[in-house]
Amino acid sequence: MPNEKLMTNTIDASELSFNDFKSIVINDYKIAFESRQASVLGRREVLTGKAKFGIFGDGKEVPQVAMAKAFKNGDWRSGYYRDQTFAFATGISTIKEFFAQLYANPTDGADPFSGGRQMNCHFATKSVNEDGSWNDLTQIKNCSSDISPTGGQMARLVGLAYASKLFRQNKELDYLKHFSVNGNEVAFGTIGNASTSEGVFFEAINAAGVLQIPMAISIWDDAYGISVPAKYQTTKEDISEVLKGFQREPDQPGYEIYKVKGWDYPALCEVYEKAINVCRNEHVPVLIHVTELTQPQGHSTSGSHERYKSKDRLAWETEHDCILKMRAWMLDSAVATEEEIATVEKDAKVFVRNAQKEAWNEFLDSIKPEQKQVVDLIGGVAKHQPELAKIAANLASTADAQRREVFTAVRKAIRLSAGFNSPERNELLTWYKQQAKFNYGRYNSKLHTDGKESPDMIAVVNAAYDEQSKMVDGREVLNACFNENFERDPRLVAFGEDLGNIGDVNQGFAGLQAKYGELRITDTGIREMTIMGQGIGLAMRGLKPIAEIQYLDYLIFALNVLSDDLASLSYRTKGIQKAPVIVRTRGHRLEGIWHSGSPISMILGALRGMHLCVPRNMTQAAGMYNTLFRADEPAVVIECLNGYRLKEKLPSNVGDFTVPLGKAEVLEEGTDITVVSYGSSLRIVQEAAEELSLLGISVEIIDPQTLLPFDTTQVCVKSLAKTNKLLVVDEDVPGGASAYILQKVVEEQKGYFHLDGQPKTLSAKAHRPPFGSDGDYFSKPSVDDVIETIYQMMHDANPTKYPAFF
């Protein structure tokens, strides 16, 4: 539970007596001072080896207390690692929880933000229950899970603020009582001065100005980014000066921009109250540039700032320490006496020390039983093998043993006792095996939400056709699917470049903006990172975004956001937050270096935690969308660029039939060789199979349909058991997604044992395909390539029956 007594209160001078005012101020000072103590002690814990690394909020305490005053239930924060004081002041974190995270305690409840998975000061609040269902987000102070990449919080911030706009303006969403109260929620962002140099910062600032959303961004300006001073970071060394063009004018929407000194407590309280009122009431983005901040302990535990700050700067920082300045102001304005302040400080030191000790002891206590059990168990095995007694003794004498030391001892004892079977050894083995599930839960679980709305739980409904079913362009299948789903579920929104007015570059959304309105189907600027962030923020607040990347090649512009933020969300919060964003894009074969990409291994490498759908045609794509729209996990769907105008039969249940994820299909049965392929390459393989059948070769073609997850019912290996030959065909680079598929089929599905020859891959060349049809022919697998590769494999197995072509 949050430590309620720490939390700050708003100051309304008109209604407060002096004593009330005084007690609020003293409480704020106490929060700031306790936070400073947490930083000082936290650093010490790292330097004495009890934690691996620490980064703290010292020097930023006072503005964060002021910001917390304006932060209400239902509001959202998307910030960075300096915000511990804000977390304490809002009750998002207690000091003990802060230390539990520093120690990486994975015990349930100890670090409620990340289950011991994230570095310290990476906060998150619980949006989602164990079963994946949503909490009432209007009743809590919401904090979206922090990430370490500088500026990475900005993309998501746009979406968190944009959700308020949709909740306020789209009355069809009024029924979503657990997510918003009339869109009154402000999305608070924080960022360091140096991180404003990142592209995503400027992209987000511009997007929020265009969108006119209630986003309140605070810049903590301490004039440095680790060792690099402002003159290398920011034009004119002043970010609010640079951003002046964003200031709104009476006839031109934009931002309200404020600048305030970070050590001036009364000014900070006033600015935050004013700024957030504008932001909340008028839905105008505001920017609060908080200057003259310091870093009393330097950037992090990785090094000291004396190396790069001048004596003058260090002296200036000591003098301008925000807590000392607040203290002086309290004395000067007679809000508190020296004695009163000294008492607060003394008590704070004791309180923080106790919280730290408790967190440390709980961490150790969670491991001690395992340590003791292992010492006893190895001791038992050592009865038969005295040389093992040393392992038990070493572990027994390890003070403050961590889990790694316990398991290193167990595994060593198991290895050394191989061949010496005894009941004691069996006991040790049993214990070790039993622990696997606990450690999986602690360190490996929740890559996906895996709740009651997991895609796995969505009922499978086959596509239905009747006499009226017509042949239509592929794009019309998608269009009909989107239309029915937008009718069914008001939470669905779609946005991207050229997606609104013209209904996307391939007409999948044609006519739908006119029908469902601009709030639901919307054009955006050319800004891939914040298109993704817009999706993440909306999805975190209960909406169902389809965030479009115009061409797969341009997913690279958004890959950081997808990989760092979206794909890692469930894992890094151990399932307490989710963002079911559906990333829609189109790729594979077309023409040119940036319009024919199939960088699938890049996606497979970067986006574990998301689903990757690679439908071969628009009907399969529609079925996957139907599954994803009803589920609550994020996915990328790659439509085939060359498939929009191919004719497909329109299912009569186009908005309802579902294609389950991970379900491979045998497209054509055969007996001689198994070919696994996906997306546009499948048509090439099918064409090749026709000619091969004339040569007496029977090809079994398998479409895995999704690569994450991959063929969960082992269709591929069952086929291999019949054909004993495997070829993987795709348009990625050599050793790209085809290598992934080989690993899945040959290793994971144990296809190796069915092979009677070398498994092969046929991929595109290592370079991107040149423009023009000839460039395509000489760069990507062609029908000729597929025929000849398969034939060669048959020749290798039986040269008499299949004489060489060349």
Ligand SMILES: Cc1ncc(C[n+]2csc(CCOP(=O)(O)OP(=O)(O)O)c2C)c(N)n1
């Ligand atoms: C994308 C990325 N690049 C580099 C880093 C390493 N890094 C961590 S903090 C930091 C400096 C950030 O400075 P600033 O934004 O001013 O925040 P401050 O730490 O001063 O509060 C850097 C370069 C990172 N975490 N992420």
Ligand SMILES: [Mg+2]
């Ligand atoms: Mg800085």
